Every structure is written in structure tokens, then in C-alpha cells.
Amino acid sequence: MVLNQIDRSTNIGKRDYAIVTLALATGLRAVDIVNLKLRDIDWQTGEIYIVQQKTQKILTLPLIHAVGEAIKAYIIHGRPNSESEYMFLRTNAPYQNLSNGVSIANIFNEYQKKAGIVRKPFDGKGFHALRRAVGRNMAVAEIPVITISQILGHGSIESAKQYISLDSVHLKECALDFSGIEVGDGVLPV
Known part of the structure; x- marks a missing residue:
């Protein structure tokens, strides 16, 4: 670290x-x-x-x-x-x-x-990544987006919504499973 x-x-x-x-x-x-x-x-x-x-x-x-x-x-x-x-x-x-x-x-x-x-250039690992990590950690901790926006000092709540997409823990809850989907012969219908 x-x-x-x-x-x-x-x-x-x-x-x-x-x-x-x-x-x-x-x-x-x-x-x-x-x-x-x-x-x-x-x-x-x-x-x-x-x-x-x-x-x-x-x-x-x-x-x-x-x-x-x-x-x-x-x-x-x-x-x-x-x-x-x-x-x-x-x-x-x-x-x-x-x-x-x-x-x-x-x-x-x-x-x-x-x-x-x-x-590498634009790899997302720079100093600003610390800011993104704080936002992501707050989203994972289920802190309301408006509070995240206030803590990070955003001019608009829209700026804080990006951290929700970084919350892979809760995004997994939204994912659909594959039950009921049959595996076919691998040929897509035309």
C-alpha cells in the first residue's frame, strides 16, 4: 500500500x-x-x-x-x-x-x-482515485447519495451518482441470474 x-x-x-x-x-x-x-x-x-x-x-x-x-x-x-x-x-x-x-x-x-x-495515462490510479474510493466506500456503506454529494462538496447531486456505479456489492443484487434460460446449440437465430 x-x-x-x-x-x-x-x-x-x-x-x-x-x-x-x-x-x-x-x-x-x-x-x-x-x-x-x-x-x-x-x-x-x-x-x-x-x-x-x-x-x-x-x-x-x-x-x-x-x-x-x-x-x-x-x-x-x-x-x-x-x-x-x-x-x-x-x-x-x-x-x-x-x-x-x-x-x-x-x-x-x-x-x-x-x-x-x-x-499508465488515464488509468484511474492517480491521486483522484482516493476521492473516488471515498465516494465508493460511502455508497457501499449505504450512505444516501445526497450525503455523499455534500461530504465530497459536489456542486450538484448528479456528480455523486457516479459512485453508485462503483458499488459492485449492491450492483450484484440487481443482476439477473440465468435460471430458466436454456443452453442451446450455440447457433443464434437469424
Whole structure:
């Protein structure tokens, strides 16, 4: 697994582990993780507040314990000393925020290579796959589509319906069996 490839004893590893853990738990887009600011986490209420880059909508998510611990470890022991308001910073001076969502995708791709995951263009295994996995897992857990849409911060409920098609567990319940269908001679009628 990708998480197992991250060396959390290093500053880079602490940052990358916090990023991937956050994505796995919330399904946040890479661009929203890049733009996450220190003030966007309310440690008292255990919530993350952001304005999504894509939709410009406010999104409030619970700060899951494992995610909070990963972010805390990064802030306290791995984040460079910087006046930057952004959560995740480059590891080399000047200590600025990561430039864009592609930088997070590149970080994730490196850990995939270490894990032996072979990638091809448009194979669906990129960083965005974490978002799809969160949506699929919620659909499998029978969370209503409107709730999935809200958690993932979609502009429309229609955007969340794609995750239903990824729910192979419940789709199997809809499949027809072959009882009553006779096996013929293999020749199709003309």
C-alpha cells in the first residue's frame, strides 16, 4: 500500500503522510489540500472548514482522529519554520505552499512507484482515485447519495451518482441470474 511507502521519520514523510491520510479520509481534491490553511482546522470542535476551489462552496468536514494526529505530527515535528498561512509547505527554502494540485499528484505518484504500482495515462490510479474510493466506500456503506454529494462538496447531486456505479456489492443484487434460460446449440437465430 502507498501509505506504507512513506518514511514518517523525515520531515517530507510527515508532510506526505498527512496529505495522503487526509485525502483517504475526506476525499478532498488535491487543489483543496494545497490551499488548506492552518486556520482551516478547528482543533477545539474537530472540524475542517474550507472554501472549495472548484465550486467556491464552503465545506465542513470532521477531523478524523488519525488525520488529526498525522497533521499534528507534521505541524509540530516536520513543518518548516515559516510565517506562511498554508498548512503544507515545500521542504526547501523559500518555505512556501505547494504550487498546485499537480504537485500533490506527483508526490503520490512517487509513492505508488515505490509500492510497485504501475501507472499508465488515464488509468484511474492517480491521486483522484482516493476521492473516488471515498465516494465508493460511502455508497457501499449505504450512505444516501445526497450525503455523499455534500461530504465530497459536489456542486450538484448528479456528480455523486457516479459512485453508485462503483458499488459492485449492491450492483450484484440487481443482476439477473440465468435460471430458466436454456443452453442451446450455440447457433443464434437469424
